[in-house]
Amino acid sequence: xxxxxxxxxxxxxxxxxxxxxxxxxxxxxxxxxxxxxxxxxxxxxxxxxxxxxxxxxxxxxxxxxxxxxxxxxxxxxxxxxxxxxxxxxxxxxxxxxxxxxxxxxxxxxxxxxxxxxxxxxxxxxxxxxxxxxxxxxxxxxxxxxxxxxxxxxxxxxxxxxxxxxxxxxxxxxxxxxxxxxxxxxxxxxxxxxxxxxxxxxxxxxxxxxxxxxxxxxxxxxxxxxxxxxxxxxxxxxxxxxxxxxxxxxxxxxxxxxxxxxxxxxxxxxxxxxxxxxxxxxxxxxxxxxxxxxxxxxxxxxxxxxxxxxxxxxxxxxxxxxxxxxxxxxxxxxxxxxxxxxxxxxxxxxxxxxxxxxxxxxxxxxxxxxxxxxxxxxxxxxxxxxxxxxxxxxxxxxxxxxxxxxxxxxxxxxxxxxxxxxxxxxxxxxxxxxxxxxxxxxxxxxxxxxxxxxxxxxxxxxxxxxxxxxxxxxxxxxxxxxxxxxxxxxxxxxxxxxxxxxxxxxxxxxxxxxxxxxxxxxxxxxxxxxxxxxxxxxxxxxxxxxxxxxxxxxxxxxxxxx
Numbered sequence: 001x002x003x004x005x006x007x008x009x010x011x012x013x014x015x016x017x018x019x020x021x022x023x024x025x026x027x028x029x030x031x032x033x034x035x036x037x038x039x040x041x042x043x044x045x046x047x048x049x050x051x052x053x054x055x056x057x058x059x060x061x062x063x064x065x066x067x068x069x070x071x072x073x074x075x076x077x078x079x080x081x082x083x084x085x086x087x088x089x090x091x092x093x094x095x096x097x098x099x100x101x102x103x104x105x106x107x108x109x110x111x112x113x114x115x116x117x118x119x120x121x122x123x124x125x126x127x128x129x130x131x132x133x134x135x136x137x138x139x140x141x142x143x144x145x146x147x148x149x150x151x152x153x154x155x156x157x158x159x160x161x162x163x164x165x166x167x168x169x170x171x172x173x174x175x176x177x178x179x180x181x182x183x184x185x186x187x188x189x190x191x192x193x194x195x196x197x198x199x200x201x202x203x204x205x206x207x208x209x210x211x212x213x214x215x216x217x218x219x220x221x222x223x224x225x226x227x228x229x230x231x232x233x234x235x236x237x238x239x240x241x242x243x244x245x246x247x248x249x250x251x252x253x254x255x256x257x258x259x260x261x262x263x264x265x266x267x268x269x270x271x272x273x274x275x276x277x278x279x280x281x282x283x284x285x286x287x288x289x290x291x292x293x294x295x296x297x298x299x300x301x302x303x304x305x306x307x308x309x310x311x312x313x314x315x316x317x318x319x320x321x322x323x324x325x326x327x328x329x330x331x332x333x334x335x336x337x338x339x340x341x342x343x344x345x346x347x348x349x350x351x352x353x354x355x356x357x358x359x360x361x362x363x364x365x366x367x368x369x370x371x372x373x374x375x376x377x378x379x380x381x382x383x384x385x386x387x388x389x390x391x392x393x394x395x396x397x398x399x400x401x402x403x404x405x406x407x408x409x410x411x412x413x414x415x416x417x418x419x420x421x422x423x424x425x426x427x428x429x430x431x432x433x434x435x436x437x438x439x440x441x442x443x444x445x446x447x448x449x450x451x452x453x454x455x456x457x458x459x460x461x462x463x464x465x466x467x468x469x470x471x472x473x474x475x476x477x478x479x480x481x482x483x484x485x486x487x488x489x490x491x492x493x494x495x496x497x498x499x500x501x502x503x504x505x506x507x508x509x510x511x512x513x514x515x516x517x518x519x520x521x522x523x524x525x526x527x528x529x530x531x532x533x534x535x536x537x538x539x540x541x542x543x544x545x546x547x548x549x550x551x552x553x554x555x556x557x558x559x560x561x
Contacts, residue, residue, distance in 0.1 A: 016057040021075060024058050025082040031055050032086025039091055039167045040470040041463055043175025048199035055083060056146060056203040059129075063136050073133045080129030084122030091167045092118060094464030101271045101458060121164065124157040125150075140229060143200050144538055150196035151534075155189055158436070162383055165435055167467065169195050174474060178244030180499050183477040184523075185243070188437055190534030197541060198233035205230070232541060247498065251523055254496040256516035257448075260423055261302040262494065264486045264513040265291050265309050266505050271457040271489060280315040284324070287313050288331055290512065297335055304422050306517075307332075308486040309340035311361070311431050311455045318342035318364050319372060329370025337373070337420060338366040341430065341453045344377055358410045363428050363453060365420055374419060377412025378430040417447040424448035424517070427481070431455065434472040438479055449517055450475055450483045457489025457508070465490035465507060473499050480521035497521025 019027070031051040037044045062075040096114040099106040132149045136142050150169050158165035170191030174180045182191060267287040273279040287309060297305045316324060318340075332338055344362035360377035367373045415433070417425040427438075427447035431454040438450075452472050456465035469491045476483040476495045482502075483495040492511070494502040496518040505511040 016054065016061045019061065024061065025078055028055060028058055028079045028082035029086040032083040033090050035087055036091040038172035039467065040171060040175055041466040043172070045172045045175060048172060048195065049202055052196065052200040053203035055079070056142065056200055057206065059136065063133070064138060073130050076133045077126045077130035081122045081126035084125035085118050088118035088121045089115070094459050094462035097460045097462055097464070098458040102275060121157065125153045128153045128156070140204050143197060143203065143229070144542060146200050147193050147197035147538060151189065151193035154192040158189065162380070163436060165437070166471070168192050171471070173240065174470070177499060178241045178248065180474070180477060181244035181247045182240045183474050184247070184480070186534045187478065188474060193534045194236065194537055197538060198236050201229040201233040229541065236537060247523060251498050251521060254500060254502060255519040257424060257519055259303045260517055261297065261305045262484065262515045262517050263294060263305060263307045264484070264492045264494070265307065266487060266492045266509070266511045266513070267310070267313070268489055268508055268510040269457070274312070274315060274455070274457065274488070284314055284316070288327065290510065292331060294512070297333060303335060305336040306420070306423060307336060307338045308451070308453065308484065309338065310486050310488040311341035311453045312343070313340045313488065314342035316343060317345035320345055325366070325370045325372070328366050332366070332368040332370070334368050336368050337423065339451065340364055340366070344375060360412055361409045361430060362412070363430060365418060367421065373421065376415065376418055376428040378409065378433065379412045379415055380433045380436065381409055381411060382432045417445055426451045434475055435468070438475050447481060448520060450479065450481050452483065452485045453487070454485065454490060455488040461508060469493060480523065482518035482520070484517065494518070498523070
């Protein structure tokens, strides 16, 4: 019975190798599309047990086909690019919604945005896969090559050109709370390597055929031993799940910091109103009036109230708006502190500069006297959204108007804990910044909790806000620090130090969350680069296949004698 299944897999592998190159690229494109099902919020990771092995068989067909094998590096590249293009085309479709906020201005750019960005990001899989051609072999070692290729691709995508670590392969192993705990050990990039390895193991059920090999013979030859790596992958997933369940149980119930009431305000103001200069005062007034519906602070339970508003909830330069600060003073009762997104404007140091001032996308801390107590200027800006990269290039090709108009925000300093009177310090992030992994040493810098303010109203009722929320959640797992998130459109939430949901709003609904700030997780976080541990699993896999080869060779020698 087992040999019958093995024979079928060999037939499928052989069919992949006999396809024309164009059909290989088309199938790779479709595999990329179906692989998106493994990403949040669907998180159907078993699909990768199908898509990754078929992708490897396509590559085998290029490398070991009976046809002319010249130009394999180019074919590896095109298979990788086709897979990446399908993957990003579907997983990032929601970005197109932002171009429909002001359709009269930007609708024309929608087709370009939803195709050119995926086409560019696809190179991050195409180039490493082309290089892997040198190391690709017939044996199970090619799974290690594939795993390292995916790891390098996700690593480069996370840092090159300011980075875009959205929907990394490792995110496929974080859809459930138990599996999510593995981020605390391996990091999200380490999980990319592990996921690529374990989900590709079914590829070993079929051996890539050479020019003079018989598939019937190969399917019967040591076919049962080829299932050992698949059993290994199942053991890894079960172990990751078991570790997560143990960690959650060990942590116990969520503990909270006493004496502080946390209030998250989600005004859900239409993005069209937020970008309309004439409607901005009304938008701010809506947020103020919603906040004023709060009952008086119960001094018997809490001595302080922290009110969190989303990114650019104050759509003005707060440090130059005494009238707004006076209104906030009227709104804030004694013992209340407001943390809100707003613009921060400073004069330029260069008096001869074309722009006489600098604008930052910032987070302000305002006390109950209407005074600015502290602020944070966003450090990691969104390319093309908050600043225009390579402005000189745009001018050189005749697009000087775009380069001049889209000067955008200025970059602030590296984030550090923000101090608040009578409340623990927090590490801030604004929108896009929270998708980048944090070092585990963050907790030792003095921060007691993480705060992310954002505005996902640009993306409507799509998977984008859900994916953003999920990635923000992972920052708690990396540091053991609770994550507090306040958004305008999207989902606001409070997570404890192991990623459990304490409070959460509904997508794109006006709401107020009242909660306490969770305490830091009592479970220690590994103080060294987490990705190093992921290579331990790759090493164990390497030892496993080496042992299998040794036993197979001994069996051959014994049978001969």
